[in-house]
Every structure is written in C-alpha cells, then in structure tokens.
Amino acid sequence: MDWDQVWVGAHIATLCEGGEPYGVLHNSALAVKGERIAWIGSAAVARQKAEEYEVPIHDAEGLWITPGLIDCHTHVVYGGDRVAEFEQRLCGVSYEDIARAGGGIQATVKSTRDASNETLLAATLVRVRHLMGEGVTTLEIKSGYGLDFGTEKRMLEVARQVAVLLPVTVKTTYLGLHALPVEYRLERRTYVNQVSGPWLQSLAAAGLVDAVDAFCENIAFTLDETAQFLQAAQELGLPSHIHAGQLSDMGAAELAAKFSALSVDHLEYVSQGGIDALAASDAVVVLLPGAYYFLRQKTPPPVEMLRRAGVPLAVASDCNPGSSPCTSLLLMLNMACTLFGLTPEEALSGVTRNAARALGAFRDIGTLEVGKRADFALWKIARPAELAYGLGVNPCVAVVYRGQLRR
Ligand code: NIG
Ligand code: FE
Secondary structure, three states: OOOOEEEEEEEEEOOOOOOOHHHEEEEEEEEEEOOEEEEEEEHHHHHHHHHHHOOOEEEOOOOEEEEOEEEOOOOOOOOOOOHHHHHHHHOOOOHHHHHHOOOOHHHHHHHHHHOOHHHHHHHHHHHHHHHHHOOEEEEEEEOOOOOOHHHHHHHHHHHHHHHHHOOOEEEEEEEEEOOOOHHHOOOHHHHHHHHHHHHHHHHHHOOOOOEEEEEEOOOOEOHHHHHHHHHHHHHOOOOEEEEEOOOOOOOHHHHHHHOOOOEEEEOOOOOHHHHHHHHOOOOEEEEOHHHHHHOOOOOOOOHHHHHHHOOOEEEOOOOEOOOEOOOOHHHHHHHHHHOOOOOHHHHHHHOOHHHHHHOOOOOOOOOOOOOOEOOEEEEOOOOOOHHHHOOOOOOEEEEEEOOEEOO
C-alpha cells in the first residue's frame, strides 16, 4: 500500500477551482506518502484500505481540512518597534509626513542595523510561530530594513534560518528598493545601481534570493528605478513582486505586467489601464487589509473591478512594524471580507490557491490534490466561512507539514 498515514472522516476544502464552492468533499479522507498527498477519496474506502494494509489512521471525524495557509507578503525580520509613530499618527501626523521627516521605514532600518543576528532571529521566530499557530505552512519574507549590503544579507540569512529551525517553508525576497538609505541621500542613482548590480548579484549567488521587490511610490522609488531593478532581476532569472499603488498610482501595475511580475501588492490606487494590463498578465494582486486598516486609509482597492477583470486575488498579513504589526492571517481573512468586500471563499482562496500563485509555487502547494505537498491544516469549524468570521478566534487543531503532524 502506498500510504504512510491517512486522515479519515473530515470534510476537505481542497480549494480546487471549478467544482463545489471551496472545492469541498464531504466525509472524506486524505492519505499521505512521504511529503506528498497520495490519495483523496471517501472515508469508507479509506477505512477499509487502511485496515487491510495496516496503515495508521488519524480520526478527523467532524473536522475540516484545508490546504496549509500561505502568507505571501511579510516583513517579519526587523529590529525594534514603531509604537511611538503609532501614537504620533493617532495625534494626526500622517504616515507620509513621518517618512519624509526621516522616521517610518528609516527608523526600522536603524533598529535593524543595530540589532544582532541573535536578536533579529529571536524576534522573527516569535512572529513566525504565531503565524504557524493559525495553520501557516509557507510564508514569504522580505528584506528591506537593512538597505546596506551587510544588513540586507543578515536579514535574508535570518529568513533562511527560520526554515531550518521551524517546520515551515520560507520564500525569501530581496526588497532592495524599500527606502533610500540616509548615507545615499545625495546619490540616489548610485544606490539604485548598487542594488540592481553587485548587491543583487552577490545575494543571489549566495542563494539568498527567491525573488525581488520594490516599493514604487512617491515616498520611495520611481517607476524608472523600479524598472531598472526588475530588469536586473529578470536577467538573473529571478521573479519579482512590486509594492504598488499603496498611497498613489505611479503606473506600477502596468510595469508589473511588462515584467511578468508574480504579484502586485497593496493596489489601493490603480487605473483601469493598470487593471487591464494585469488581467492580460499572470500577476496576482495581493491585498493587504492590515496595512489599509492600520494606516486608516479611506480608499479600498477596486475589488469589484479586479474581480470583473478576472485578476486572481491573494490576501497577506504584510507583517511589519510600521503599517501592519500583525501576525494573524485569519484576522486578515476577516478584514479582507469586512473592509474590502471579498467573499469568505475569495478570502480563503487568497491565502491558499492564489497565495501559492503569488509565490510561483502553485505546482507544489495551495490546493489539496494528489501529488501536491502534504501541507494541510485541520480546523474545528462547522463550515469554511467560519475561518473568515472570527476576530481573534483560532480554531486550528492540528497542522500537517510535508506529511508529518506538526503538533
Ligand atoms: O508593505 N509599503 C512599504 N512597506 C511596508 C511598510 C513598511 C514600514 O512602514 O515599515 C508595507 O506597508
Ligand atoms: Fe509590504
């Protein structure tokens, strides 16, 4: 028998497209061989086979199984916090004003540069463990709070270390263009050249870069600077993400389409032309309701237009100290529904199927299908919409990661 173990009796939300809502299979079973899903079928058949071939059975009667959740946009590696800035913003100072005055991202750059590897790693592990507690089996981690070669490298090394120390998959992103570091204040061009040239090459050669990202915004980098970086990445065969349209429309959606970016993230501000360009590309739009909420923004992303254009939507935590100090992906499901108008099914697709696409990993993860990685979460819920319903509620009872029970 080609099964190592089998989970029997659960309702399985496969999140596969084209069939039942959520790809639901009632009273089913899922068998695992090694790291992979070996079989999905009826509970009765599974019980019989498991008995016959003496395969260990896990009783999942009455539980729901979904793919392991995927947080496809995080900045979980950072030093310090931005609590003082939070207080300032509550007194009326804007996020942009704080950034222009040298706070914001620059403040976190300073505390990240000052933090030892041990401190950075310890703080990161706390955040990642919290995400994992809610069923996360894969997360993306960006650099971008170092902005000098050494600290960016340390951040990416910490990100890689996470996957060595914890049972979770990490995709790393070199966010070289996050903010202009103070030491390059008068040499913008030199900085972009460094990031797009020797720094990118050497981080990639060290095996630390799965993708690149740029913050294309009036308080960050221009369209041309973003294009230069993405071009350099493309020449190295590296895919890209873009922080686009968070505070204004710079035309980054069109640029993302041009470079076949994996994802365009935030996108509160985008034109119809930008949406059309995305629709004609394979890019996923990653919605970040935590940042929208925390910065008390007023213009939500044009979800209905994106939906009509058929652009796949993902949802992520954007976990970072400045705009989304959040380590709950389930809370993001709720906010994607309440603040952005996603259906619970769209929201759940956004942290599974479409999040996998946003990481270029759909062949391996994101839905429950034979041959895909056996990453799944077991939930004590009555129906899948409940995952987006609760606020601060965690119905995760167990996680299977690469075919092994995680807790
Ligand atoms: O995704 N937009 C740029 N980067 C982060 C926020 C960074 C910060 O404020 O520290 C984001 O919102
Ligand atoms: Fe971000």
